[in-house]
Amino acid sequence: MGMRAETFAPAETIQKSPSSWSILGRELIKDKLAMSSLVFLIIFLIAIYGSTFFIDQAAVTKVDLMSIKAPPSSDHWLGTDLAGRDIFGQVVLGARNSFTIGFMITILAAAIGLTIGLIAGFFGGIIDNVIMRFIDFVLVLPFLMLVIVFVTIVPKYDIWAFIWIMTAFLWVGKARLIRAKVLAERELDYVQASKTLGTPNWKIIAFGILPNLSSIVIVNMTLNLAGNIGIETGLSYLGFGLPDGTPSLGTIVSNATDPNILQNYWWMWLPASLLILVLILAINFIGQALKRATDARQRLG
């Protein structure tokens, strides 16, 4: 009798398994470090994009010989550089450019990597083989050196050229990850059932497999965003990043290539460096929390 009663348990006690989005959200709230990182990131984004209306790039980049190398004061919150330009204004503009461009590279690399990874993993066979040989090859190439070479030899170098050069190298890692996941996914019953029912391949990929990959893609994109901002600012530091006229946080840090500035004028490079560090750490903490959420064994709650 008891068993029967259980079999006919009222329907409302059956829990719907939570969607991948609500799992990601719940993990973020549980993890205090990730939550405070998220709050910081939101305030940071509002500040840098909102201030665009108040900060005028011409005024920030204006050379003011009366106030060269001025230490931080109420006029110039973070002092001025060798040409008397306000560092604080440059940091705000640089942060905006670095974040925007890192974000665009991440989106583009994800879009291309996702498409190619889905195709390689789903169809397999010779297509997969050719694509994977190519990906393995690109992954071995000396990435930084080639980016620097392309940045130097591209005619009419501008922001888009930089974005595409970076994307050309960065989609491969993503495609490899997605392909591995699709390989596992396509053996599952629901894909086999759809195939048997005659669902067209693109529908299985777009509406069957893709939603199941969404959480992995989100996690990977978050971590890549942090990495891409790091690479962009690093290249800009070396002088092979964003073109002249588009200040990056890395461009400000490159003041420190002069040992005299590195040693004696900390405000010209340290605040921008710390901002890069904090920004990347915050995005990473969010990414790590999301990563834990995708692995049921590691969740906090």
Place this chain on the structure above:
Amino acid sequence: MWKFTLRRILIMIPQLFVLSVLVFFVAKAMPGDALTGLIQNNPNLSPQMIAEQRERMGLNDPAMVQYARWVGNLFHGDLGISYVHKVDVTYLIGSRLANTFYLGVAILILTYIISIPLGILSGRYQNSLLDKTITGYTYLSFATPLFIFALVVVFVFGFQLGWFPTSGSVDAGVQPGTWDYFMNRLHHLLLPAFAGAFVSTTATIQYLRNEVIDTRLKDFVKTARSKGVPESKVYSRHILRNSLLPIAAFLGYDLTAVLAGNLFIESIFGYPGLGQLFLQSITQRDFSVVTALVMISGLLALIGTLLSDIILSWVDPRIRIS
């Protein structure tokens, strides 16, 4: 075992071919050619003589022929002539190679000194305060951009505290071959090597931690414990023997990083190695040197992954199947 090794070596041949074609066409896209290094800033040459010389050197030949000649020269170790310094590229690279090699080796040694104990401790005392601290450290070292860390390190330990030199690989006037010379070089090497190692420890620590956590619950470890093997020996004899070999195999993959990753370190610490040579050459538009360095790095990377793949397949037979 030999089948996998042979197949893996065969895969490298098309990779080498594609790499050389890529570098060749990138080099073609750069301004200047083999003649530029010889004639630049020489006003005594008439345009007609230059044209004749071009024809004689085969610079007007079809791309295919030029490619074949370029590859042939590569095999003979002829990398062309530097446009700026007017010397053989091989000589320029040779003068810097040792420095980059020492830096790479120092980074690797420091990486292992830091990461192997941390990884083992972290896994052995899982979820303890120590483990959490070490995991926190790996989060930091994973996220911190190398150039920022290197700048802060050189600022604090080089300029503020004055413990280490801030540029160069050795002080002028120290007699080569003496003990002082060795110590002086080591002194110059420590700070850049530490900066590089800080960032590269993450992977090894996380790998070892997971390995130790997985292995210490396995049956053969339980058997060893129930036989009465002391805990320290369980770790040194039974668990680590399994986990350390793959780490040795990762050495090959690190070869790639030795050159490329050192762009930042060598530029920030003013260390005269290949990374610095690359940056100087590209700034001075000395493209024959740039081409040679890209080709060599690509080659090293291919050989490095080849070595790692082969060693890993010997250590772990499961890899051979795929």
